[in-house]
Amino acid sequence: MACVVNDLTATAPELKRTPLNNAHRQMGGRMVDFGGWDMPVQYPAGTIEEHLRTRTRAGLFDVSHMGEIDVRGTEAIAFVNRITSNDTTKLVDGQAQYSALTTPEGTVIDDLVVYRLAADHLLLVVNASTTDKDWEWIKSNHSGESVELNNVSADYCQMALQGPDAQTILQTLTDVPLSELRYYHFTRGNIDGVAGIISRTGYTGEDGFEVYAPPDRAEQLWNKILDAGKTDTPTGVLPCGLAARNTLRLEAGMALYGNELDESTTLLEANLGWICKLDKGDFIGREALARQKAEGLKRKLAGFEVIERGIARDHQDVVVAGERVGTVTSGSPAPFLKKNIGFAYLPIEVANVGQEIQIDVRGKLVGAQVVKAPFYKRAK
Amino acid sequence: MANVPEDLHYSKDHEWVRVDGNEAIIGITDYAQNSLGDVVYVELPKAGEEFAANESFGSVESVKAVSEVFTPVAGTVAKINEALADEPETVNSDPYGGGWMIRVKMSNSGEVDSLLTAAEYEDFTKAESE
Numbered sequence: 001m002a003c004v005v006n007d008l009t010a011t012a013p014e015l016k017r018t019p020l021n022n023a024h025r026q027m028g029g030r031m032v033d034f035g036g037w038d039m040p041v042q043y044p045a046g047t048i049e050e051h052l053r054t055r056t057r058a059g060l061f062d063v064s065h066m067g068e069i070d071v072r073g074t075e076a077i078a079f080v081n082r083i084t085s086n087d088t089t090k091l092v093d094g095q096a097q098y099s100a101l102t103t104p105e106g107t108v109i110d111d112l113v114v115y116r117l118a119a120d121h122l123l124l125v126v127n128a129s130t131t132d133k134d135w136e137w138i139k140s141n142h143s144g145e146s147v148e149l150n151n152v153s154a155d156y157c158q159m160a161l162q163g164p165d166a167q168t169i170l171q172t173l174t175d176v177p178l179s180e181l182r183y184y185h186f187t188r189g190n191i192d193g194v195a196g197i198i199s200r201t202g203y204t205g206e207d208g209f210e211v212y213a214p215p216d217r218a219e220q221l222w223n224k225i226l227d228a229g230k231t232d233t234p235t236g237v238l239p240c241g242l243a244a245r246n247t248l249r250l251e252a253g254m255a256l257y258g259n260e261l262d263e264s265t266t267l268l269e270a271n272l273g274w275i276c277k278l279d280k281g282d283f284i285g286r287e288a289l290a291r292q293k294a295e296g297l298k299r300k301l302a303g304f305e306v307i308e309r310g311i312a313r314d315h316q317d318v319v320v321a322g323e324r325v326g327t328v329t330s331g332s333p334a335p336f337l338k339k340n341i342g343f344a345y346l347p348i349e350v351a352n353v354g355q356e357i358q359i360d361v362r363g364k365l366v367g368a369q370v371v372k373a374p375f376y377k378r379a380k
Numbered sequence: 381m382a383n384v385p386e387d388l389h390y391s392k393d394h395e396w397v398r399v400d401g402n403e404a405i406i407g408i409t410d411y412a413q414n415s416l417g418d419v420v421y422v423e424l425p426k427a428g429e430e431f432a433a434n435e436s437f438g439s440v441e442s443v444k445a446v447s448e449v450f451t452p453v454a455g456t457v458a459k460i461n462e463a464l465a466d467e468p469e470t471v472n473s474d475p476y477g478g479g480w481m482i483r484v485k486m487s488n489s490g491e492v493d494s495l496l497t498a499a500e501y502e503d504f505t506k507a508e509s510e
Contacts, residue, residue: 047443048418243417243444311421311441333420333443362439362446 018064019157019218027239034242035129037065042241050244051335054204055378058163058229059240059248063210064218067131068156069124069138073147076122080114083141083284085267087277091116096184096201099275101126101134102285106266106292110134111257113201115186125158127257141284157218161225161237162208162248169229169237170209174198178209192224203245205252205376250341251334253303253374259314259329260301260343268292269345270301271373301329302351303373306340306359310366317360318344325350328359334375341375342368382411382505385476389492390501391452393434396476402489404453407480408440408471411505417442419471422464424481429457433491437482440471453491455484 015038024031029040040062043050053059071080081088086099095116101109110130115123126134135151142149161170167178176189176198186199196213213221222239229237246256255261260270267276268289278290306312312331317324331342342359350357355370384390389397394412398405413419421441431437431451440447460482464470471479486492496504 041444042417046418048420051443247443309421310423311446313446333441335443 016065018062019215020062020064020159020222023219023222024062024239029239029241032242034065037128039065040239040241041243043239045238047241047243047247048335050238050240051247053238054163054206054240054244054248055336056164057235058161058165058169058208058237059204059244060222060225060229060237061160061162061240061245062158062222063160063245064157064215065128066158067126067128067134067151067153068158068212069126069131069135070150070152071122071124071147072120072150073145074120075145076120076147077116079142079145079147080122080124081280081283082145083138084112084114085272085277085283085285085289086114086275087280088114088116088122089280093118094185094187096186096199098184100261100267100272101137102267102283102289103263104285104288106268106285106288107263108257108261108265108267108270109137109263111255111261111272115197115199123152130257154215156212157215157221158210158212159218159222159225160202160204160208160210161229162202162204162206163237164207165229165237166206166208169225170198170211172228173224181209183207191221194221196221203252203254204248205254205374206248206378246330247332247335250330250332250343251336251374251376253376255301255343256330265301265345266292269297269299297348299326299345299347300351301343302346302355302370303375304342304344304357304359304368305371305375306342306366306368308367310359310361310364311340312342312359312361312366312368316362318346319358319360319365320346320350320355324360325357331359337376339375341371343373346370382409382414383476384409384411384498384502384505386498388476388498389452389495390498390504391434391450391495392504393450393452394505395449395452397452397492397495398476398480399489399492400483402486403458404455404484404486404489404492405480406437406449406451406482406484407475408449409501409505410475412447413472413475413479416440416447417444419468422468422471422481424460424464425457427457427459431455431457431484440468449481451482451484452495453484453486454488455486457482458485459483 202208318326
């Protein structure tokens, strides 16, 4: 029995470790190399149970591998506004924003979340595997603005508590009135006596929080959150691995850098026109994106559902009328929807909802259909 | 610790073989199902198809991964486990029982002697996971 897609073998010792590495190992997390990080792909409960528990109760994720870049100075907002696609000037203190670092061609260096701590202080939270590249890109695109840049990735642990029970669980550990914290807003506060940042954000399609704290308090917070969420009971919070994180974000229709987004795809092609504020003033890539918008897209990211028996996987070809027209960027079973779903870049003529396509699943053509994304939307 | 029944034969690709007369029942081991994770799809051949030894006869898919499964012995497929189409998770819960995959009429029943014994397979998986 040989693995042909993702190899789940043991990891090499030189991998980077988050402050929760020991906790993962003690709890039976199956560790894998994820972009140079030694991370749990799943815990003993298994990916499906972790996914379902997050949708119905709560799941806890270690996301300490994410990078954090600190931008301070009187021109912090002006600088970030020039290197990202969304409108940084619209943020108020305590607000976060999904955005992207773009190339002059309008393609994507990384997607990120911009936190406004103060008028002269922003925190950029970027993907783990792109942190070094982003840091170099940000420094090299700094031209004279009065800002101080620091890569502070090692100063934070980050964990995400997601799911309908997230607020109730976290509220037992903090005096911050969580019900008053709106989506994509954050506040400084104590969690179990540890000073950190509590943010109502996430990557699962559920309500939930991301907590940033000093790395030496990571284990304390991790264990306290699991205890508060009665992890030992059948309806308690479950620690979740990267596999569940991926299926949750895919079901919720969210892009993953390296799959849906990279330096060969533009934000408009990726359906991220809503974070391209072409009228906000100049930013890197604005001209190219404005031109592409005016000329119209030739291809775009489309969600699909497999109709016949079979599971589409990353990198498989998409076939329409016998011709190879695109590639699957993410393909997976969707545990909550109990369907097999995916994303693919398709020529604009065959990217409409209802379009019948085929996926080349290891030499066998399997029928699928373009559907509206997100595949899953939680009831509010 | 993975369960390795004494009375079965094993391959280095983590399949098991149970001999029943001149037929071989084939599935994947407890160690294999555990490293694969939640099984969500099993693709099997049709009865009547012929396979050489160590040939791929189908695939097992978890949420995250696809793995091919190989015939430890040569032969013709006599029967497949059709219940796995609707309940692939049986491969996880009962890998040596309800999780069986195919029953093969062996072309050379002496072939099973070249497979690993339970003790040999246990040593093999220990070495592999170190």
